[in-house]
Amino acid sequence: MYDFTGKTAVVTGAASGIGAVIAHELAASGATVIVSDLQAEGCDQTVTAIMDKGGKALAFAADVSDPSSMEALVAFAEAETGALHLAVNNAGIGGAQAPVGEYPLEAWQQVMDVNLNGVFYAMRYQIPAMERAGGGAIVNMASILGSVGFANSSAYVASKHAIVGLTKTAAIEYAQKSVRINAVGPGFVETPLLTKNLSQDMLDGLAGLHPMGRIGKPEEVSALTCFLLSDRASFITGSYHLVDGGYTSP
Template sequence: MSKRFENKTIIVTGGASGIGEACVHLLAREGANVVVADLNEDHAKKTVADVEQSGGKAAAFAVDVSDPKAVEAMVKFAVETFGGLYGAVNNAGIGGPSAPIGDYDIDAWHKVLNVDLHSVFYCMKYELAAIEASGGGSIVNMSSILGTNGFSTAPAYVASKHAVVGMTKSAALEYSKRGIRVNAVGPGFIRTPLLDENLEPEDIEGLVALHPIGRLGKSEEVATLTAFLLSEDASFVTGSYHLVDGGYAAQ
């Protein structure tokens, strides 16, 4: 295993489960000091314990990413704990209810945008300053295959993920000459505990059928692409949106 992130500090929001947890473990194996930021503090601490048991370095931070002051505190914690900040995976998100626009609950709309879109702005606002002060680095914003595609009955989620792609491009233009690369990843439907808990088996099979590769993605597959984009292996890549979707968008 390479050590592309030796002694580099990286924040992963939503780092205690699913794609975020897979990113935490891969980055730690490659030498990063990982801040596992998650709303569920117990799960964050468990992920940290697993990382440390495997010989990695990590620290847990309980955060509501929809609260800008909490996000600011998260970045301060990372800098004070590990002495700087190299990068971040802004991954925390929710799906929201399923309903057409005319029936979509207004409070639910705002909640999804607060968690899936506004939080990415809050994270980058504070991360970018800390990364620049540390000498530069890289950010990956977790969008979705629905960052460019529509999906019936998910208007808030789709709107948020489209906006994350646009904001990523703007941030890349603003910070490229300041030593910071910013990219977005667009996963297809990934087999995570959240998916299994919220969907019936027949619904999951319906999602499988949407992917030409014939299965749902794995969190580890998203983590591999994310780590590449964070690393200096992707030193000429910024302002881009990268799919890991089993052929979903090729149809």
């Protein structure tokens, strides 16, 4: 559907779930994908799976909450492939479940370090690299909870709202420098992180929150993400796009 031949893409949180599916779709469309995650073994597994299908991929274990790690990731992409053109900042954590008045301070800081600071650190080094390459595109993975609240998830909700604001601001700053930056807001999606921690009754309850009556699939998020990275979205920047089965509509 898209032609990313000759392009290098970095995908964080790509060891499994949405990130892995995006990495596969980008590689299938011709990109060389730098598969990054905190878990080195998971990176290697995603890379092997991509290469088994004839795609091009390299693994780089990195911690998005560490700015030096994000700097090294971008430097690796440029050193190994010559340039960086595309990025999906997908890594994130859910955090503790508690009301605001009882939320653990350490858990709050951890969510902010990964979900929000991690996106900022990534873009801090991705954007200059894309300018050196003559332009590029970034998708930051927000959530439906970047636009609505959700009880007992204050840190996660706050971080995702902040990602939307950060995305819009960066998009304005680089709109005339050939770097497009957008955010995607998935609803609840069928990933190992979700399904391994919830019973079937709980999953059914989450499905019922979506007017379509089901939770989403990683491929549905990947389809939107890859479109936004492609030249077909050449006039789209600074936008926040939902893929949520109608969750935010009522």
